[in-house]
Amino acid sequence: ASRAGQIIKDVMHKGNLGIVEKGLDKNDLQTEADRSAQKCIIGSLSKLFPGVTIIGEEGPHNDQPEDIPSDWIVTEQDKAVLASDCPNEYSKINPQEIVVWVDPLDGTSEYVEGLLDHVTVLIGLAVKGKTVGGVVHQPFYNYELDKQGVGRTLWGLVGLGVGGFVPHPPPSDKFIITTTRSHADAVVNKTLEALKADEIIRVGGAGHKVLMLLEGKAHAYVFASKGCKKWDTCGPEGVLKALGGTLTDIHGNEYNYAKDVSYPNAQGIFATSKHVNHSELISKIPKELKDRFPY
Numbered sequence: 344a345s346r347a348g349q350i351i352k353d354v355m356h357k358g359n360l361g362i363v364e365k366g367l368d369k370n371d372l373q374t375e376a377d378r379s380a381q382k383c384i385i386g387s388l389s390k391l392f393p394g395v396t397i398i399g400e401e402g403p404h405n406d407q408p409e410d411i412p413s414d415w416i417v418t419e420q421d422k423a424v425l426a427s428d429c430p431n432e433y434s435k436i437n438p439q440e441i442v443v444w445v446d447p448l449d450g451t452s453e454y455v456e457g458l459l460d461h462v463t464v465l466i467g468l469a470v471k472g473k474t475v476g477g478v479v480h481q482p483f484y485n486y487e488l489d490k491q492g493v494g495r496t497l498w499g500l501v502g503l504g505v506g507g508f509v510p511h512p513p514p515s516d517k518f519i520i521t522t523t524r525s526h527a528d529a530v531v532n533k534t535l536e537a538l539k540a541d542e543i544i545r546v547g548g549a550g551h552k553v554l555m556l557l558e559g560k561a562h563a564y565v566f567a568s569k570g571c572k573k574w575d576t577c578g579p580e581g582v583l584k585a586l587g588g589t590l591t592d593i594h595g596n597e598y599n600y601a602k603d604v605s606y607p608n609a610q611g612i613f614a615t616s617k618h619v620n621h622s623e624l625i626s627k628i629p630k631e632l633k634d635r636f637p638y
């Protein structure tokens with residue numbers, strides 16, 4: 344994830360983002376950074392873990408090894424994480440039961456607009472369809488103060504814990520929701536109104552919004568839309584879950600991350616930190632809004 348983050352920075356510094364619109368949707372962009380970062384992550388992981396299914400946002404991985412620059416292929420692993428004991432529940436997993444969901448650049452709209460700290464690299468780990476871990480790398484963390492910064496990498500594994508950041512509870516004297524800044528519609532906004540937050544913070548990226556929960560800047564991430572996909576949520580959910588938080592659809596059901604599922608999170612996103620009563624908050628969404636999902 345951090346090598347991909349460096350590639351994302353290199354593309355920004357070169358200045359030609361190579362933007363294309365995906366399909367017919369002017370709100371769904373892809374840049375050279377999305378494409379190259381995915382080659383780096385999937386090229387590296389598929390070499391290290393050939394039996395594991397890896398699914399990336401930017402399409403199937405058809406590259407031959409010689410098509411990927413050799414310095415994009417990472418073989419070293421994080422010594423600090425590997426020094427931890429692997430929880431027992433993971434000691435007998437077959438590679439066939441694992442799916443890795445890769446969002447090489449989350450927050451592409453914000454990357455293009457220069458809101459650089461909204462950008463993250465997301466790698467999620469699912470076993471038998473359930474999210475068990477994740478990595479959220481923020482390449483431009485603190486970039487306005489620390490121009491030479493290397494970003495930061497947050498990780499979590501259910502049963503082991505989290506690393507790369509200091510968890511923080513949200514304020515107890517007000518209720519804050521974070522949501523999309525670039526993909527809102529009438530249903531998204533009506534759902535937010537029903538929850539009666541004191542403050543709504545609109546920022547880019549599914550990864551960035553889960554960061555806000557991890558660091559106590561918001562109580563809930565609510566997005567009543569089918570726009571997010573499995574690669575947007577698996578990685579962030581892994582870190583959140585490892586810290587006792589919850590990410591579900593707007594009915595309160597967990598998503599299935601097995602390799603044959605459809606990509607859209609068609610029933611919306613509802614995520615809370617462990618300091619919030621998830622089901623009580625979901626019960627505040629009016630039935631007529633919930634009944635619109637999936638749509």
Ligand SMILES: Nc1ncnc2c1ncn2[C@@H]1O[C@H](COP(=O)(O)O)[C@@H](OP(=O)(O)O)[C@H]1O
Pocket residue numbers: 368370371400446448449450451452522523524525526527546547548549568569570571572575
């Ligand atoms: N209506 C929509 N169409 C396409 N993608 C959408 C979408 N709504 C949300 N997403 C995707 O979900 C992620 C989080 O969105 P948001 O920042 O609006 O909360 C973004 O991921 P990417 O930037 O990786 O594509 C975004 O593209």
Ligand SMILES: [Mg+2]
Pocket residue numbers: 371372373400451
């Ligand atoms: Mg995208």
Ligand SMILES: [Mg+2]
Pocket residue numbers: 446448449450549574575
């Ligand atoms: Mg994304």
Ligand SMILES: [Mg+2]
Pocket residue numbers: 377400446447448449450451
């Ligand atoms: Mg993306």
